[in-house]
Amino acid sequence: MSQPFRRPSGGRIDRSRPLAVTFNGKRLEGFAGDTVASMLIASGQHLAGRSFKYHRPRGILSHGSDEPSALLSVDWRADRGPGYRDPNNRASVVEARDGLVVNTQNHWPSLETDIGAVNDLLSPVFVAGFYYKTFMWPRKFWDRVYEPVIRKAAGLGEAPDVKDADRYSNRHAHCDVLVVGAGPAGLAAALAASADGTKRVILADEGSEPGGALLNDTTATIDGRPAKEWVAGAVATLDARENVVILPRTTAFGYYNHNHVCMVERISDHRADAPEGLARERLWQVRAGEVVLATGSHERPLVFENNDRPGIMLAESVRAYLNRWAVLPGNELVVVTSSASAYRTALDAKAAGMRVSIVDIRLEADCGPEFAAAKDAGITVRSGHTVIRALGKKRVTGLVVSPIGRDGTIGEKTTLACDCVAMSGGWTPSVHLFSQSRGKLRFDVELDAFVPGTSAQAERSAGACRGVYDLTEVIADGAKAGGGELAPEATASFTGFQPVRVLPTDADASKVKAFVDFQNDVTAKDIRLAVREGFESIEHVKRYTTTGMATDQGKTSNMNALGLVAGILDRPLPAVGTTTFRPPYTPVSFGALIGPARDELFDPVRKTPIDPWAEANGAVFEPVALWRRAKYFPRVGEDMHAAVARETRAVRTHVGIFDASTLGKIEVIGPDAAEFMNRIYTNAWTKLKTGGCRYGLMLREDGFVYDDGVVARLAEDRFHVTTTTGGAPRVMRHMEDYLQTEWPDLDVFLTSITEQWAVIALQGPNARKVLDPFVTDIDLTEAAFPHMTVKTGYVCGVPCRLFRVSFTGELGFEVNVPADYGEAVWKTLYEEGQKHGITPYGTEAMHVLRAEVGYVVVGQETDGTVTPDDLGLSGLVSKVKPDFVGKRSLTRPDMIAAGRRQLVGLLTKTPDEVLDEGAQVVDDPAQPIPMKMIGHVTSSYASSNCGRSIAMAMIDAGRERIGETVFVTTPAGFTEAVISNAVFYDVKGETADA
Amino acid sequence: MLLIDCPYCGKRPEVEFHCGGEAHIARPETPTAVGDADWGSFLYYRTNPKGVQAERWLHGHGCGRWFNALRDTVSDAFVATYEMGKPRPDRDAATASTPSNA
Numbered sequence A: 001m002s003q004p005f006r007r008p009s010g011g012r013i014d015r016s017r018p019l020a021v022t023f024n025g026k027r028l029e030g031f032a033g034d035t036v037a038s039m040l041i042a043s044g045q046h047l048a049g050r051s052f053k054y055h056r057p058r059g060i061l062s063h064g065s066d067e068p069s070a071l072l073s074v075d076w077r078a079d080r081g082p083g084y085r086d087p088n089n090r091a092s093v094v095e096a097r098d099g100l101v102v103n104t105q106n107h108w109p110s111l112e113t114d115i116g117a118v119n120d121l122l123s124p125v126f127v128a129g130f131y132y133k134t135f136m137w138p139r140k141f142w143d144r145v146y147e148p149v150i151r152k153a154a155g156l157g158e159a160p161d162v163k164d165a166d167r168y169s170n171r172h173a174h175c176d177v178l179v180v181g182a183g184p185a186g187l188a189a190a191l192a193a194s195a196d197g198t199k200r201v202i203l204a205d206e207g208s209e210p211g212g213a214l215l216n217d218t219t220a221t222i223d224g225r226p227a228k229e230w231v232a233g234a235v236a237t238l239d240a241r242e243n244v245v246i247l248p249r250t251t252a253f254g255y256y257n258h259n260h261v262c263m264v265e266r267i268s269d270h271r272a273d274a275p276e277g278l279a280r281e282r283l284w285q286v287r288a289g290e291v292v293l294a295t296g297s298h299e300r301p302l303v304f305e306n307n308d309r310p311g312i313m314l315a316e317s318v319r320a321y322l323n324r325w326a327v328l329p330g331n332e333l334v335v336v337t338s339s340a341s342a343y344r345t346a347l348d349a350k351a352a353g354m355r356v357s358i359v360d361i362r363l364e365a366d367c368g369p370e371f372a373a374a375k376d377a378g379i380t381v382r383s384g385h386t387v388i389r390a391l392g393k394k395r396v397t398g399l400v401v402s403p404i405g406r407d408g409t410i411g412e413k414t415t416l417a418c419d420c421v422a423m424s425g426g427w428t429p430s431v432h433l434f435s436q437s438r439g440k441l442r443f444d445v446e447l448d449a450f451v452p453g454t455s456a457q458a459e460r461s462a463g464a465c466r467g468v469y470d471l472t473e474v475i476a477d478g479a480k481a482g483g484g485e486l487a488p489e490a491t492a493s494f495t496g497f498q499p500v501r502v503l504p505t506d507a508d509a510s511k512v513k514a515f516v517d518f519q520n521d522v523t524a525k526d527i528r529l530a531v532r533e534g535f536e537s538i539e540h541v542k543r544y545t546t547t548g549m550a551t552d553q554g555k556t557s558n559m560n561a562l563g564l565v566a567g568i569l570d571r572p573l574p575a576v577g578t579t580t581f582r583p584p585y586t587p588v589s590f591g592a593l594i595g596p597a598r599d600e601l602f603d604p605v606r607k608t609p610i611d612p613w614a615e616a617n618g619a620v621f622e623p624v625a626l627w628r629r630a631k632y633f634p635r636v637g638e639d640m641h642a643a644v645a646r647e648t649r650a651v652r653t654h655v656g657i658f659d660a661s662t663l664g665k666i667e668v669i670g671p672d673a674a675e676f677m678n679r680i681y682t683n684a685w686t687k688l689k690t691g692g693c694r695y696g697l698m699l700r701e702d703g704f705v706y707d708d709g710v711v712a713r714l715a716e717d718r719f720h721v722t723t724t725t726g727g728a729p730r731v732m733r734h735m736e737d738y739l740q741t742e743w744p745d746l747d748v749f750l751t752s753i754t755e756q757w758a759v760i761a762l763q764g765p766n767a768r769k770v771l772d773p774f775v776t777d778i779d780l781t782e783a784a785f786p787h788m789t790v791k792t793g794y795v796c797g798v799p800c801r802l803f804r805v806s807f808t809g810e811l812g813f814e815v816n817v818p819a820d821y822g823e824a825v826w827k828t829l830y831e832e833g834q835k836h837g838i839t840p841y842g843t844e845a846m847h848v849l850r851a852e853v854g855y856v857v858v859g860q861e862t863d864g865t866v867t868p869d870d871l872g873l874s875g876l877v878s879k880v881k882p883d884f885v886g887k888r889s890l891t892r893p894d895m896i897a898a899g900r901r902q903l904v905g906l907l908t909k910t911p912d913e914v915l916d917e918g919a920q921v922v923d924d925p926a927q928p929i930p931m932k933m934i935g936h937v938t939s940s941y942a943s944s945n946c947g948r949s950i951a952m953a954m955i956d957a958g959r960e961r962i963g964e965t966v967f968v969t970t971p972a973g974f975t976e977a978v979i980s981n982a983v984f985y986d987v988k989g990e991t992a993d994a
Numbered sequence B: 001m002l003l004i005d006c007p008y009c010g011k012r013p014e015v016e017f018h019c020g021g022e023a024h025i026a027r028p029e030t031p032t033a034v035g036d037a038d039w040g041s042f043l044y045y046r047t048n049p050k051g052v053q054a055e056r057w058l059h060g061h062g063c064g065r066w067f068n069a070l071r072d073t074v075s076d077a078f079v080a081t082y083e084m085g086k087p088r089p090d091r092d093a094a095t096a097s098t099p100s101n102a
């Protein structure tokens, strides 16, 4: 496509740098500085997409980030393979460059011929609340019809089907003043704030270059110079200041607490020469002392029949395309307006050689100096006129207009032929970020707009975003917000507008499609219907009709929708409410939000020192908290069941080796260590001798079990505490909490040593034989080193804390060596163990083994509502200690009430049936629903050593009911089980408790 | 994200901290001497004010220390932070700064 609508000169484009993008498979030409939208207009193409619900042809409405219609799928790096495409890019902000591949959306088979456009004829079906009314019944239609068919027919672009191949980065920044928006107000604010050099200033703007609306302007002057020279001067001054950072292409999209502003900077999308590996976008998290919002305003479309036809644009956007991008949006322009500012568009279009006429809803008497300016330029102005409808389908071909009588009657209709319409219904300050900051909005009747009222944070708004529109005032307002003063002399702006919600018409309002929200295809008719059906609050109307809920967040539509509802209800506009603006201001890619936190960096995986050995030896892993642990070690041909059966048998007949390094470990040190332990655990610690171990139980203050683990006393003033794998951080926090806030008088230090020690468990009758050759300074005999004791010495020449403990019921040792030696010691023991039938086992076998002997796992048998007595562990609760955390709660009435759920065993009637963990237990499966649940299964396994399945359960008054039959839910119905003791296996030979 | 002024480290982002609920609720000296109702109140009942409340915070991913803070539950503004064991500051003496947009 050539560029028949490119003006011969002018514009902020570089004609020496031609470029081309691929648009729907065709070559589209332009210049550096173009957007895809300006290139389309240069080529004469306005049809740029099909709409969301009705598949109506849509063109380009705007020139900025508020564009609702011209949404494109863009493949940013088609030459680099898949993974660089994303949908719903606004053509008006996609900077053109060589290599872009863009496609229109929402049509099949083609943009020109779209079968889905039949939806436009079916539109009575797609009325407001359609989703709520239609998707109710029948249920089975949901999966088969609604979801696949309607999702395909109605919806925005296609989501990418492969992983995003791009890189994203992030940065935290701090500044004294953050200025959002680099239009005249923002530039003035940044100049003022940075003037004395003491403040760090960040100036961010979503556009490709600073200047804001002044970039669209070729006639205004500031202090006698063209506006663009003032902009260039301001930017040069700011650039030269060391304390200023200017960030173009950076959208502040979220304003959070304590002046935390999140911004996304587009780094490489606009660069044809971007090196591979350069991040695509960067997330900025800025902490600002003060924030100046200079975010400008959005133009309102006018609501009339077929106001969505391609070629119908916002008036300021027509001016922007004419002046900034030097393209003619057509040859024959009708400006339809209730706002003075659109006259500037008419004047510029006339000067650019377009045939121009103006239809003004206002009466001549209500117009300002703009009226005479248009007349002087020879432009026909039809004041006091309305637009009945637009003609044309894929491009506007004319407007039917008529005078409005004194009594509102529609006069004689005239058709104005045209190929472009510039419409303006006035202006809406962009208060999104202000609202996000939780500032209170105030309705200004004069401005017919919500403007910033009381700030909630250290923030000031300046310029058009608070309803200041005259250029001189805008600059002064910006400077003031930046803490300075400027009083420039600038060309007077045409300001002021007459609010009009829907243009007067004599057409049947119930048959007319006059769009309020272009992106979500919401018409004035839909909003009228919603109000008629009883939705009166704008928040309800919004959800019912989906107006303002598309990706453009109603930037162009909100005020028209609000005004329409207020008008129908005959209430003042603020009484209808305003919508709350939420982040993000414009859509943000997931990539930018997560940055590098993806794939292996998404969630850090903690690995033990022995992990490489486990991996080399074919372990199947499972995540436990942030750790990855070996679950079992299958041999060729084994499934999990077979592997676990073999591993558990080996522990009871020979010896197993297990990586217990993930156990939480805390060292409690200090003169008051024993006293601290007394207060934090239920057990008594004073009498535990140095070298002794004890199983400790820890409660919360509410009396419920919090954690457990073996504790060793290494010295009078030193305890080596172990915790559950997942519980380590919270136990540490729990201990620190009491130490710092309740007992600061205790002289105790807590140190996390989880990662300092690798722990190798040797469990089984041959455990001592495996260990013996490598221990020279510790007597391993039963007499010298009984169960539940600890000794320090050397294993394989490595310093060691050797525990004689067991979590299997068998003879057991836990070898603690410094983490760096963990793998070497493991390999040495494993090698030696070959003589004794050593078998590595994983967490699954560990769970089975401990359940066989009735040991509980905190977090599996317990759920935060379980007392020591519920677990049958009241023997671990000291009766003599005057106090410990949780003690008082254990005597609260409900804690000692009869009938509490208690830990018991469950044996299925069919020995090989393995219950589901979490399955519910009932007494009588024939009782009516809802049944009375009397408990649930907490642990359940196939036990090779027991020759049958075993399960643990919490059952109401379970210990009194041993031997009784109960019924347990399974996916296939109820199954029978008998309540038993929770110990299933008798350890033979030298046991842990020998 | 809130910016919290740890009395030991200075201002740090919220993700480094853990909130421990209402502050200045002393654990009774002799819990066994406390009646069931009072113990229940100690465990479970909190004032949950709309406005400034004193609460406990742990700088867990920082210095590891607990401290107290006055936070406005409506605006999330931190009025003051202070060391554990210090009395609750006079809220009027330390009001959060909320500038106006006038």
Ligand SMILES: [Zn+2]
Binding pocket: B006, B007, B008, B009, B010, B059, B062, B063, B064, B065
């Ligand atoms: Zn700190």
